[in-house]
Amino acid sequence: MAIFRQLSLGMKAALAAGTVLVSIIVSRSYLAGSLELGAWRCLFRLQLALFANSLMLIGSLYIWRSTVSNLSHSPATESVCFKLWKMAVVTFLALAHSSFFTMLFLVAEEPYLFSLAAYSCLGAYIIMLFFLCTLSGMEQAFQFLAWRSGRVVGSLDKTRKLALRPALTVVVTAVLSVVGLLNAAQPPAVKTVEVPIHQLPPSMDNLKIALLSDIHLGPTVGRTKMEMFVRMVNVLEPDVTVIVGDLCDSEASTLRMAVAPLGQLHSRLGTYFVTGNHEYYTSDVSNWFALLESLDVKPLHNENVKISATRAQRGGGEDGDWICLAGVDDIEADSLHYSGHGMDLEKALGGCSPDHTTILLAHQPLAAKRALQARPDINLILSGHTHAGQIFPLNVAAYFLNPFFAGLYQVAQTTFVYKASQRTFKIDYSHNRFLKDGQPFRYISGSIHYFRVPRFYWKDRLLKMKMAGLNAIQTYVPWNFHEPQPGQYQFSEDHDVEHFIQLAHELGLLVILRPGPYICAEWDMGGLPAWLLEKESIVLRSSDPDYLAAVDKWLGVLLPKMKPLLYKNGGPIITVQVENEYGSYFTCDYDYLRFLQKLFRHYLGDDVLLFTTDGMFEKFMQCGALQGLYATVDFGSGINVTAAFQIQRKSEPKGPLINSEFYTGWLDHWGQPHSKAKTEVVASTLYDILSRGANVNMYMFIGGTNFAYWNGANMPYQAQPTSYDYDAPLSEAGDLTEKYFALRDVIKKFVKVPEGPIPPSTPKFAYGKVALKKLKTVEEALGILCPSGPIKSLYPLTFIQVKQYFGFVLYRTTLPQDCSNPTPLSSPFDGVHDRAYVAVDGVPQGILERNTVITLNITGKAGATLDLLVENMGRINYGRYINDFKGLISNLTLGSKILTNWMIFPLDMEDAVRSHLGDWDGHDSGCRDKACARSSSNYSLPAFYVGNFSIPSGIPDLPQDTFIHFPGWTKGQVWINGFNLGRYWPAQGPQMTLFVPQHILMTSAPNTVTVLELEHAPCGDNGLELCTVQFMDRPVIGASQTYSRLPPHVSVNQDS
Structure with a gap:
C-alpha cells in the first residue's frame, strides 16, 4: 500500500486501467455463462466506461499540468481570469470523460445538447492531447540535439514560455475542432468507384452496390440523419446495399426508432449487414440481428447468400449464374471472447466456389488482409472502420495501423488504386474553358426530355446518345409534370427524374439541368402549373409575391432532390440553368432573377455553376443575363456562328463559348407541313461550332412524344401536335437516322467516340386493322364522366x-x-x-x-x-x-x-376510360341530374369507340413498338389499355400516326383501344357499323419542309 501511495497520479491511472482490462478479460472468459444476460451486458458497459476513463485520466492529468499546473507559480494565478480558466478546463475535461458514459448509458433516439457537447469535447480532447505531446516531443528533441552539439540553448522568459504553450494549444485545438465539426455537419459525399471483376456473370454486368459504414447511431447520430442516409442511398437505386459494421453505439431497444428508416431502403437484390467492433462494445448483437431482420436487412453472421440477376437466395441462380456475397463477424469479437461470435472465414465462405465471383464483407481492413491470405480467390472485399479523413490525428494513426486505408486496392495480377478526391467543375476564365477536376473540359451534349420518353426506354435512348459521341445530356424539369395539383408531388415511374439522372450517370454521361421554373419546351404553359392561374391577376415569371411564394415552395422540394446528384457530390450534374430565355419575356424583372439566383444558391451551394440561355440578340441578353449567372446563347443551323458567339462575348468577355440550344430541327403545328432541317446544313454548322472549341448542346437529340394533353401552343394560337419528333437525330420512336450518323461523323473529328455496336432501332410490328364499335356519346356518358x-x-x-x-x-x-x-x-x-x-x-x-x-x-x-x-x-x-x-x-x-x-x-376522361369502361355497355348513363337527363336520341358525336386486339402468338420478341393510324377519322383522343396516347387530327396533319411504345401493350390479355372522336367517324354516326384503326410498323408524319433556323422569337417563312 505504501508503494501505491508513492506512485504518481498518472501511474495510478495506468494501473487502474490495467486492472479494469484484466477484469474485462476475466468476466468475458469465466463469467459470461454464469451471469444473467442483462446483468452481464451492464457489467461490461460499466467496465468499458471505467477502462476508457482510466486511460483518459492519464491524458487529462497531462493536459491539466500543461495548461494549469505549470502556470500556478505565476503572479496571475490569483486573478479572476485564471480562476475562470481553471473552471473552463475542469468543465472541458469532465465533458470529455462523460462521453463514454453518454454512449453506453444515456443514448436517445435523437442527439441532445449534452451528448453533442460531450462528444465535441472528446474530439477536442484528442486533438489537444496529440498537439501537446507533439509540442513536448519537439522541445525535447531540440534540446537533445543542442546538447549533442555542445551549444547552449537560449530560453524565453519562464512566465512567457509557460503561458505560450497553453495559448498555442487552445488556438490549434479550437481551429481543428471547428473544422471537424463543420465536416461532421455536412451530408456524406457519394463516391462512385468502378471495380473491374472479370468473373462477374454477364447478366450481372454493371451490378451496383451501395456501401454504408460506421454510421454510429447513438450520441451524435439519430433518426433524422439516418433518414437522410436512406434517401441518399435510394437516389442511387442500388442493386445491393451493404452495411459493413459500426451501425450502432447502444442497445437495439434504445435505438429502435432511430434505425427504423433502414426499412425504407430500396435495393433490388437486398440489404445486408455485418458487425463492427462497436456492436460488441455496446450491445447485445442478437437483439440487433432480430431488429434488422424485421426491417428487411439480412445480417451475415459468418454466412453467405447467392445472388442472381433477379433475386437473392441460398441456392444460387439458374445455371450457376450467380455471385456469392459473404460476411464475417468483426475480429474484435475474438478479442472480447464474445460468445457465439468471431471471425470464421471458412464458415462464411462455405459453398462459395472459386469459379464464381465472391464478395466479402468484413468491417476491419485487418480482417480483409487475413481473408486474402487464407482465400486469395476472393474477388472483392468491402470494409470500413478507418474513418479515413474524418478527424485528425486519428486518421494518421488509422493510416499506419491498417493494411488498407481508403479507396480501391487490387492486390492480385494488375494493380488498381482508387483515391477519393474532391470533384470540381468550374470556369477557367483565363483560358476560356471549363475545368473538370482541374483538367480542361468541353461538353458535347444533346437534349432529351425524360417526360417525353417512357421510362421503359430511357436507357436505350441515353445509350444511343453516348454512342454518338456525346459526353453529356441536357434536360428540362417541368414543374406541372411533377406538381399537377398544389402540394401533390409525383416523382415515381415516368416522373422519376432522380432515376433518370442517375441512369445517365451510370452510362457515363454528365447532365446539364434546366429546372426552370419556366422551361418553354413547347410544353403546356412552358412547364408552369395551370393552378397558378387560380389567382387571375398573377404576373408569371416576375417578382409577383404570389408567384414567388409558389416558386419558393416548389424549388424547395425539387432542388434538395437534385443536390446529391451534383457533380461535386458524386453525381453527374455539372451545370444548372436558371429560368429560360428570360430576355425574351416582357417583364425584364431583375429582382425575379436575383430571387431565383439566391434560391438556387441556398439549396445547391455557392460553388455550383449556374447559367442562363437567351437568343442571339443583344436586347435579349440584356434582360436575360445577371451577374453571377454565366450567360450563354442559342442558335441553329445555317447561322453565322462568329456573329452569334460575338453576342455572347458582349455579356461574357471571358469564359467558354456555349450554344445551349443548337437546333437540329424544329417543331410542328397542326395544319402546317412537317418541319425539317437539312442534315448537311446541321452537320456543317456543328463542325463550325466545334472547330472554335465551343461547347454545344444539340436541341433536340431526341424529341419524343407529347403524351396525353401535354403539348403546348404558340401565338397567334397554333397548337403543337402529339409528336415532338423535331426532325432530331433520333426519331420520336428512338430510331437511328441519317442525321444521327452524319453528326456522329462530325463529332469523331474532335473527340474519340465510344467503340462497340450502336444499339439498333427498336423493332416495329404492324398488328393490322382493329375494329371498333361505338360505345356511347359524351352526352350519354355524362353520369360517368362527371359523377x-x-x-x-x-x-x-x-x-x-x-x-x-x-x-x-x-x-x-x-x-x-x-x-x-x-x-x-x-x-x-x-x-x-x-x-x-x-x-x-x-x-x-x-x-x-x-x-x-x-x-x-x-x-x-x-x-x-x-x-x-x-x-x-x-x-x-x-x-x-x-x-x-x-x-x-x-x-x-x-x-x-x-x-x-x-x-x-x-x-374526367382519364378515370372513366381507366376504371369504368366495363360499366358503359348498358343504356343507363348513370346520370341522376335533370341537367343531364335529356333525350339523347339525336346525339351522335362526340362519342367513344372501343375495340380489342391480341398480340400474335408464336412470334418472338413481342410486343413491339407500333404506330396507330386513323384512316377516315377526323379529330379526337386515343387511349390504349387506359394509357392516354394523345391527340389525333389527320384532317389537319401533319401527324397522321401516333407512336405506341411496346411497354403499354399486353401479351397476357387482349389490348383495349378507346377512341374519342369529336367530329366525324368513318363508319357513320348511327353506331351500327364498325370503324377501324390500323397499327403500322412505320410512322406517317406527312409532308415535310426545309428552313434556315431562326430564333424562336423571329417568324419563319416556311415553304411546302
Whole structure:
C-alpha cells in the first residue's frame, strides 16, 4: 500500500486501467455463462466506461499540468481570469470523460445538447492531447540535439514560455475542432468507384452496390440523419446495399426508432449487414440481428447468400449464374471472447466456389488482409472502420495501423488504386474553358426530355446518345409534370427524374439541368402549373409575391432532390440553368432573377455553376443575363456562328463559348407541313461550332412524344401536335437516322467516340386493322364522366375556376328564344379557348374556334338544350400570353342576348376510360341530374369507340413498338389499355400516326383501344357499323419542309 501511495497520479491511472482490462478479460472468459444476460451486458458497459476513463485520466492529468499546473507559480494565478480558466478546463475535461458514459448509458433516439457537447469535447480532447505531446516531443528533441552539439540553448522568459504553450494549444485545438465539426455537419459525399471483376456473370454486368459504414447511431447520430442516409442511398437505386459494421453505439431497444428508416431502403437484390467492433462494445448483437431482420436487412453472421440477376437466395441462380456475397463477424469479437461470435472465414465462405465471383464483407481492413491470405480467390472485399479523413490525428494513426486505408486496392495480377478526391467543375476564365477536376473540359451534349420518353426506354435512348459521341445530356424539369395539383408531388415511374439522372450517370454521361421554373419546351404553359392561374391577376415569371411564394415552395422540394446528384457530390450534374430565355419575356424583372439566383444558391451551394440561355440578340441578353449567372446563347443551323458567339462575348468577355440550344430541327403545328432541317446544313454548322472549341448542346437529340394533353401552343394560337419528333437525330420512336450518323461523323473529328455496336432501332410490328364499335356519346356518358354532377353558374366559368386543368368541359344552357331561322351564336371577345363543338338538342351545329371562328349560325326552338363541348388544345408556352385561361373565358351571345344560367360539367376522361369502361355497355348513363337527363336520341358525336386486339402468338420478341393510324377519322383522343396516347387530327396533319411504345401493350390479355372522336367517324354516326384503326410498323408524319433556323422569337417563312 505504501508503494501505491508513492506512485504518481498518472501511474495510478495506468494501473487502474490495467486492472479494469484484466477484469474485462476475466468476466468475458469465466463469467459470461454464469451471469444473467442483462446483468452481464451492464457489467461490461460499466467496465468499458471505467477502462476508457482510466486511460483518459492519464491524458487529462497531462493536459491539466500543461495548461494549469505549470502556470500556478505565476503572479496571475490569483486573478479572476485564471480562476475562470481553471473552471473552463475542469468543465472541458469532465465533458470529455462523460462521453463514454453518454454512449453506453444515456443514448436517445435523437442527439441532445449534452451528448453533442460531450462528444465535441472528446474530439477536442484528442486533438489537444496529440498537439501537446507533439509540442513536448519537439522541445525535447531540440534540446537533445543542442546538447549533442555542445551549444547552449537560449530560453524565453519562464512566465512567457509557460503561458505560450497553453495559448498555442487552445488556438490549434479550437481551429481543428471547428473544422471537424463543420465536416461532421455536412451530408456524406457519394463516391462512385468502378471495380473491374472479370468473373462477374454477364447478366450481372454493371451490378451496383451501395456501401454504408460506421454510421454510429447513438450520441451524435439519430433518426433524422439516418433518414437522410436512406434517401441518399435510394437516389442511387442500388442493386445491393451493404452495411459493413459500426451501425450502432447502444442497445437495439434504445435505438429502435432511430434505425427504423433502414426499412425504407430500396435495393433490388437486398440489404445486408455485418458487425463492427462497436456492436460488441455496446450491445447485445442478437437483439440487433432480430431488429434488422424485421426491417428487411439480412445480417451475415459468418454466412453467405447467392445472388442472381433477379433475386437473392441460398441456392444460387439458374445455371450457376450467380455471385456469392459473404460476411464475417468483426475480429474484435475474438478479442472480447464474445460468445457465439468471431471471425470464421471458412464458415462464411462455405459453398462459395472459386469459379464464381465472391464478395466479402468484413468491417476491419485487418480482417480483409487475413481473408486474402487464407482465400486469395476472393474477388472483392468491402470494409470500413478507418474513418479515413474524418478527424485528425486519428486518421494518421488509422493510416499506419491498417493494411488498407481508403479507396480501391487490387492486390492480385494488375494493380488498381482508387483515391477519393474532391470533384470540381468550374470556369477557367483565363483560358476560356471549363475545368473538370482541374483538367480542361468541353461538353458535347444533346437534349432529351425524360417526360417525353417512357421510362421503359430511357436507357436505350441515353445509350444511343453516348454512342454518338456525346459526353453529356441536357434536360428540362417541368414543374406541372411533377406538381399537377398544389402540394401533390409525383416523382415515381415516368416522373422519376432522380432515376433518370442517375441512369445517365451510370452510362457515363454528365447532365446539364434546366429546372426552370419556366422551361418553354413547347410544353403546356412552358412547364408552369395551370393552378397558378387560380389567382387571375398573377404576373408569371416576375417578382409577383404570389408567384414567388409558389416558386419558393416548389424549388424547395425539387432542388434538395437534385443536390446529391451534383457533380461535386458524386453525381453527374455539372451545370444548372436558371429560368429560360428570360430576355425574351416582357417583364425584364431583375429582382425575379436575383430571387431565383439566391434560391438556387441556398439549396445547391455557392460553388455550383449556374447559367442562363437567351437568343442571339443583344436586347435579349440584356434582360436575360445577371451577374453571377454565366450567360450563354442559342442558335441553329445555317447561322453565322462568329456573329452569334460575338453576342455572347458582349455579356461574357471571358469564359467558354456555349450554344445551349443548337437546333437540329424544329417543331410542328397542326395544319402546317412537317418541319425539317437539312442534315448537311446541321452537320456543317456543328463542325463550325466545334472547330472554335465551343461547347454545344444539340436541341433536340431526341424529341419524343407529347403524351396525353401535354403539348403546348404558340401565338397567334397554333397548337403543337402529339409528336415532338423535331426532325432530331433520333426519331420520336428512338430510331437511328441519317442525321444521327452524319453528326456522329462530325463529332469523331474532335473527340474519340465510344467503340462497340450502336444499339439498333427498336423493332416495329404492324398488328393490322382493329375494329371498333361505338360505345356511347359524351352526352350519354355524362353520369360517368362527371359523377358529381354539374356546376351551376349565371355566367360561364373557366377551366381553372372549376379546377379542370386539362381535357374537356361541357357547357350547357337553353336557348332563350326561338331560332327557327339561323341565329348567330357569337364569342365577341374571342372567348372560346380553344375549340367548342356546338350542338342543339344533340344536333351538331358546327365548331367555334379560337382566333378563327368566333360566330356560328345555329337553329333550334326556345328552351332547346345548347351544348358546347370545349377542348383545351394546349396552353401557350412562349411569350407574354402564357397566362392562358381555358374554356369559355368570356360571355357568349345569341343574337344580341348574353347567354346565362349555365350548367358546367368538368369531364374526367382519364378515370372513366381507366376504371369504368366495363360499366358503359348498358343504356343507363348513370346520370341522376335533370341537367343531364335529356333525350339523347339525336346525339351522335362526340362519342367513344372501343375495340380489342391480341398480340400474335408464336412470334418472338413481342410486343413491339407500333404506330396507330386513323384512316377516315377526323379529330379526337386515343387511349390504349387506359394509357392516354394523345391527340389525333389527320384532317389537319401533319401527324397522321401516333407512336405506341411496346411497354403499354399486353401479351397476357387482349389490348383495349378507346377512341374519342369529336367530329366525324368513318363508319357513320348511327353506331351500327364498325370503324377501324390500323397499327403500322412505320410512322406517317406527312409532308415535310426545309428552313434556315431562326430564333424562336423571329417568324419563319416556311415553304411546302
